[in-house]
Amino acid sequence: MTAQHGTAPGTRRRSEASRRAILTAAFELVGEVGYAKLSIEGIAARAGVGKQTIYRWWPSKGAVLFDAFLMLSEGTGDSPALPDTGDLEADLKAVLRATVAELNSPRYDEPMRALSTEILHDPALAAAYAERLDGPMKELKKQRLRSAQRAGQLSGDLDLDVAIEMLWGPLLNRWLQRSGPLTPEYADAVVETALNGLRPR
Amino acid sequence: MTAQHGTAPGTRRRSEASRRAILTAAFELVGEVGYAKLSIEGIAARAGVGKQTIYRWWPSKGAVLFDAFLMLSEGTGDSPALPDTGDLEADLKAVLRATVAELNSPRYDEPMRALSTEILHDPALAAAYAERLDGPMKELKKQRLRSAQRAGQLSGDLDLDVAIEMLWGPLLNRWLQRSGPLTPEYADAVVETALNGLRPR
DNA sequence: CTGTCAAGACGGATCGTCTCGTCTCGCTTC
DNA sequence: GAAGCGAGACGAGACGATCCGTCTTGACAG
Numbered sequence: 001m002t003a004q005h006g007t008a009p010g011t012r013r014r015s016e017a018s019r020r021a022i023l024t025a026a027f028e029l030v031g032e033v034g035y036a037k038l039s040i041e042g043i044a045a046r047a048g049v050g051k052q053t054i055y056r057w058w059p060s061k062g063a064v065l066f067d068a069f070l071m072l073s074e075g076t077g078d079s080p081a082l083p084d085t086g087d088l089e090a091d092l093k094a095v096l097r098a099t100v101a102e103l104n105s106p107r108y109d110e111p112m113r114a115l116s117t118e119i120l121h122d123p124a125l126a127a128a129y130a131e132r133l134d135g136p137m138k139e140l141k142k143q144r145l146r147s148a149q150r151a152g153q154l155s156g157d158l159d160l161d162v163a164i165e166m167l168w169g170p171l172l173n174r175w176l177q178r179s180g181p182l183t184p185e186y187a188d189a190v191v192e193t194a195l196n197g198l199r200p201r
Numbered sequence: 202m203t204a205q206h207g208t209a210p211g212t213r214r215r216s217e218a219s220r221r222a223i224l225t226a227a228f229e230l231v232g233e234v235g236y237a238k239l240s241i242e243g244i245a246a247r248a249g250v251g252k253q254t255i256y257r258w259w260p261s262k263g264a265v266l267f268d269a270f271l272m273l274s275e276g277t278g279d280s281p282a283l284p285d286t287g288d289l290e291a292d293l294k295a296v297l298r299a300t301v302a303e304l305n306s307p308r309y310d311e312p313m314r315a316l317s318t319e320i321l322h323d324p325a326l327a328a329a330y331a332e333r334l335d336g337p338m339k340e341l342k343k344q345r346l347r348s349a350q351r352a353g354q355l356s357g358d359l360d361l362d363v364a365i366e367m368l369w370g371p372l373l374n375r376w377l378q379r380s381g382p383l384t385p386e387y388a389d390a391v392v393e394t395a396l397n398g399l400r401p402r
Numbered sequence: 403c404t405g406t407c408a409a410g411a412c413g414g415a416t417c418g419t420c421t422c423g424t425c426t427c428g429c430t431t432c
Numbered sequence: 433g434a435a436g437c438g439a440g441a442c443g444a445g446a447c448g449a450t451c452c453g454t455c456t457t458g459a460c461a462g
Contacts, residue, residue, distance in 0.1 A: 034322070035322055036322060113321050113322060116321060116377075117318050117321060117322070119377075119378060119379075120314050120317060120318060120321075120377055120378075121235070121236055121237060121314060121318070123379060126378060126379040126380075127379075129378070130378070130379075130380055134378070134380065152401065153400065153401075154399050154400060154401070155397070155398075155399060155400065155401045155402070156401065158394070158399060159390055159394065161381065162371070162387075162390050162391060162394050163394065163399050165370075165371035165374060165375065165380075165391075166367055166370070166371055166391065166394060166395060166399075168374075169366075169367070169370030169371040169373070169374040170363070170366035170367055170370040172370070172374050173366060173369075173370040173373050173374060174366065174370075176317075176320075176321055176377070177320060177321075177327060177330070177331070177335070178320075178324060178327040178328075178331075179327075179331055179335065179366075180362065186363075189360055189363050190363060190366075190367065193359070193360065193363050193364065193367060194367060194395070194398065194399055195398055195399050195400050196356070196398045196400065197356075197395065197396055197397045197398020197399075197400070197402075198355050198356060198359060198364050198367075198395055198396050198398075199354065199355060199356065199396050199397065199398070200353065200354075200355065200356045200357065201356070201398075201402070
């Protein structure tokens with residue numbers, strides 16, 4: 001699992017209980033003490049586990065955090081598709097507002113900031129993130145945009161990757177840098193501006 | 202200086218030589234050993250300075266890094282305004298391509314990632330960044346966009362903050378997450394897509 | 403004489419490695 | 433299929449190293 005981490009030795013005898021305890025402990029701890037004070041020793045203690053059990057299965061603190069998110073996202077069963085009511089603007093606003101709500105949620109704020117930090121400094125982890133966590137979600141977004149494209153609501157020669165990053169990039173950035181209030185109204189403004197473009201119509 | 206850091210005690214006797222040595226050492230060191238291995242002890246040793254001299258004037262590693270950037274940006278004399286040839290699309294492409302080049306530059310990559318990390322976890326530092334480093338640059342961008350607005354090249358009721366984040370957000374995000382190649386062509390695509398909007402015209 | 407400086411000692415925290423003795427699993431043997 | 437065996441993961445924690453942030457020293461400058 002975890003792309004390249006977490007399954008090195010003979011996996012047969014691995015304790016699933018310890019694995020889960022470590023991942024939950026990591027997620028909870030980072031939310032409580034913050035990224036700076038998150039230590040492997042702390043995770044091991046909280047999980048009731050020897051340090052070696054962590055070092056045996058994960059190459060870095062970031063990899064543990066990553067797997068913790070992976071476990072969570074598998075728990076919530078990966079919503080099969082984005083809403084498609086035919087009203088692209090309304091659907092996009094709903095989804096971006098949900099993103100805003102998640103980014104603002106105290107439960108996820110610190111853990112996501114911690115994971116972002118690790119991704120920021122570890123290209124291998126960034127690749128794993130792109131493949132396992134961001135990738136599937138991005139595919140859902142593309143599906144919705146393709147559907148809109150078929151309905152003639154989006155420009156036919158649109159690069160969907162660019163479109164997605166133009167919609168979500170501003171939110172992510174405002175969250176990361178705290179460069180302004182991250183509100184549902186902001187999400188709406190981004191959707192409207194992106195759809196209509198900066199030029200007068 | 203530095204908004205709230207760096208000038209606490211009686212500033213009169215402060216050694217400018219030590220200050221500069223510390224900031225240059227910090228910037229160079231983080232580029233060499235990476236953010237994870239950047240230590241105050243290392244900075245002090247490289248700068249030929251006592252640790253206390255750092256702890257006396259800066260509250261955190263992030264504040265040192267921030268001041269290092271501040272020193273650099275003051276060195277390059279804050280370009281007075283963005284190009285304004287009348288061709289908005291060309292001007293924006295030129296500026297975004299310059300941003301791409303800077304983000305891709307090996308000299309700045311690690312230091313900027315380190316500063317981003319500190320900003321990510323320190324709201325006070327984020328505020329200082331917004332005020333002292335990002336703010337002035339953002340004002341220049343707004344000036345250029347206002348000029349275009351007057352020329353009727355941009356929608357009159359445009360929220361310029363949203364516009365700016367829609368242009369730069371995708372670049373920043375792709376750099377942070379390494380979610381794709383950060384090329385001049387990508388910058389061009391962002392500009393074109395943002396100006397025209399996602400809808401067919 | 404007061405405050406900054408370079409240098410570095412200090413206790414505490416965490417790192418990553420290692421060594422224990424225990425426990426669990428899967429295979430063999432009867 | 434029950435009993436025994438061996439490999440490997442397990443919890444626990446000792447270990448030297450590094451870095452933290454504070455504190456002390458003596459030199460020096462205003």
